[in-house]
Amino acid sequence: MKVLILGIDGYLGWPLALRLGARGHEVIGIDNLSTRTFSEEVGADSAFPLPNPEDRVKEAKKHLGIDINFYVRDVNDYEFLKEVLRRHKPDVVVHFAEQRSAPFSMKDYKHAVYTLENNLSSTVKLVYAIKEVDPTIHILKMGTMGEYGTPNFDIPESPFVEVEIKGKKDKIVFPRWGGSVYHWSKIFDTDLLLYFNSLFGITVTDIMQGPVYGTRTQEIVNESLRTRFDFDETWGTVVNRFCVEAILGLPLTPYGKGGQIRGFISLEDSMEALRLLIEHPPNQGEYRLVHQFAEIYSVRKIAEIVKAAAESLGIETRIQNVENPRVEAEEHYYNPEIKVLPSLGFYPKKNLKDEAKAMIEDLLPYKERLSRFKHVIMPKTKWRR
Amino acid sequence: MKVLILGIDGYLGWPLALRLGARGHEVIGIDNLSTRTFSEEVGADSAFPLPNPEDRVKEAKKHLGIDINFYVRDVNDYEFLKEVLRRHKPDVVVHFAEQRSAPFSMKDYKHAVYTLENNLSSTVKLVYAIKEVDPTIHILKMGTMGEYGTPNFDIPESPFVEVEIKGKKDKIVFPRWGGSVYHWSKIFDTDLLLYFNSLFGITVTDIMQGPVYGTRTQEIVNESLRTRFDFDETWGTVVNRFCVEAILGLPLTPYGKGGQIRGFISLEDSMEALRLLIEHPPNQGEYRLVHQFAEIYSVRKIAEIVKAAAESLGIETRIQNVENPRVEAEEHYYNPEIKVLPSLGFYPKKNLKDEAKAMIEDLLPYKERLSRFKHVIMPKTKWRR
Secondary structure (H helix, E strand, C coil), X not given: CEEEEECCCCCCHHHHHHHHHHCCCEEEEECCCHHHHHHHHCCCCCCCCCCCHHHHHHHHHHHHCCCEEEECCCCCCHHHHHHHHHHHCCCEEEECCCCCCHHHHCCCHHHHHHHHHHHHHHHHHHHHHHHHHCCCCEEXXXXXXXXXXXXXXXXXXXXXXXXXXXXXXXXXXXXXXXCCHHHHHHHHHHHHHHHHHHHHCCEEEEEEECCEECCCCCCCCCHHHXXXXXXXXXXXXXXXXXXXXXXXXXXXXXXXXXXXXXXXXEHHHHHHHHHHHHHCXXXXXXXXXXXXXXXXXXXXXHHHHHXXXXXXXXXXXXXXXXCCCCCCCCCCCCCECCCHHHHCCCCCCCCHHHHHHHHHHHHHHHHHHHHCCHHHCCCCCCCCC | CEEEEECCCCCCHHHHHHHHHHCCCEEEEECCCHHHHHHHHCCCCCXXXXXXXXXXXXXXXXXXXXXXXXXXXXXXXXXXXXXXXXXXXXXXXXXXXXXXXXXXXXXXHHHHHHHHHHHHHHHHHHHHHHHHXXXXXXXXXXXXXXXXXXXXXXXXXXXXXXXXXXXXXXXXXXXXXXXXXXXXXXXXXXXXXXXXXXXHCCEEEEEEECCEECCCCCCCCCHHHCCCCCCCCCCCCHHHHHHHHHHCCCCECCECCCCCEEEEXXXXXXXXXXXXXXXXXXXXXXXXXXXXXXXXXXXXXXXXXXXXXXXXXCCCCCECCECCCCCCCCCCCCEECCCHHHHCCCCCCCCHHHHHHHHHHHHHHHHHHHHCCHHHXXXXXXXXX
């Protein structure tokens, strides 16, 4: 297949390019390197030093023998996006080109506006470009389980649900509630894709993924093939941040009570799930919603697992709950359905316990580098007034 | 009170300025005149020729003795918006500065992106500017009854509702479904205001208004005080468009079966409702949702009423259903609650039957001008693929 990855330079984009390339697919990617820029903006950086795009492509060729076509451009350049679709005729476009940090979106009005404009406009432009060039192209878009908030309902793996309100029944989009402007941008994105699917018949896989952790995939066979790894308060997700805290002798810091429950997935399992969804597209004109996670944990439990992993490597650490900078339920019901990925033969091969140890091992050689960013790990971006 | 109107040059913005000025309120307004520009873009214009902003202000002074401070600027200029808040210290900001046409938002990707970016960014910037300058300022934002779509539920006049999904209960934002990118932008706007209200405690009146019709308010005592009046397929709402069709000898053209049911309100009643909501703000930190309409009609019935009004003035006309350019239910349940405005002492003084006649009388002297725009009245913007 031919796959165009928007956001190929990111944490998921790059290893997906390697996975698909290694499977013999033709890979084209676009990235404006905005996460590199934004990470610098908050005084942080990737734990692993990143080669520039040209070198990334060379290293992929050298170690894996695969060819990747990497354009350093903005997907919001509509004419360019259309030109790439015309030139490469992809079967599927993977849309990872969104601002993905909740704290980043809450810094001030500029970051809120940027997040909404970038995330919604890129989606709308992709839809119209596909409609113009080839309406049969499959869009695979990365959403987040966070779109649901923490409802008291079981969360079905389908966009619509039958509900009863004051004795009357109708089908509605499953209710969602955003915990940040970033989360709202993802909710709006999903609404727009549902709408355009109903209107234009475009083919969509919309993935609600849980937080991803990990440093390894089958294709990362050399340090030069590493994907970026964020661990600061703005860009680092919880497991990745905890591993670096352990290495730096900082306490592991669940926000608030730590009773927040989420579905997590390793980088390797995420890649495998994405490969399956790309190789097994939905029917033409179908909107397919997918829940993508492997294990369900509370943040408290995550901290305990990372602590044990660190200790198994002789690193002493402790857990210290800190004031929650976010507005979120710290104890709640959580029961999302998961059936689409299993129906494609997916089952997770990794678990947090083993992966946490592997992550710490992979990160330890970079301890000196990591220690330079100690000051951007603890939460400073506050949601509350 | 001091009232800042964003979008003061519009169909509702200008007569609201006159109404509030005549009531002794201090009125400040901002408008980038975008509706004038966009109307020209589609080859249309206001039925009544519009004075430029400077002359509008002079005429208001001359005929009503009121002072209006009119800034021709873009509310998306954040520093300017903040400066106006600092300088004038308004008690309430009326937010009418959104792209308000569904067909306009569906023309192509540029119009879709513009609508989303303009409408969402202006709301986010207003919230942050108020938070910075004075978080007690009341935001009165114009939404639309169209945000609900046509659900099989009774529509409560409150943002949240208790629902049951597969045996489990929780409170959710009342479900909505947009019929165009414009409608989605209004839905997202409401979500953002609900979120910022919960987060920052800003005070909001969010109005879900039905289509407005009419040419008259108490303050429009001279032709020079007229508000703009759109009647083309892009900017004209249904009653206004039908009146002009009648005058030009065109058939009245319900889209599809004409069974679409909406709540309508006259311009005069809309002004009175807005005045009441401004003079009676919600409690500090409250989000108040208001349904604003006066009479419920099907589009078919509207056509019959306008036809009868025209005939009472000796104008022969006929009704001709045309293919619906939109994707919408043409026969459906419709039962929205309305209690907030009545609780403030509001009751509608106008009805469509009398107003339709008055509108045709007011528009007749402009028949020659109207006939120049005959070609932009019939629907050309199609939603369907």
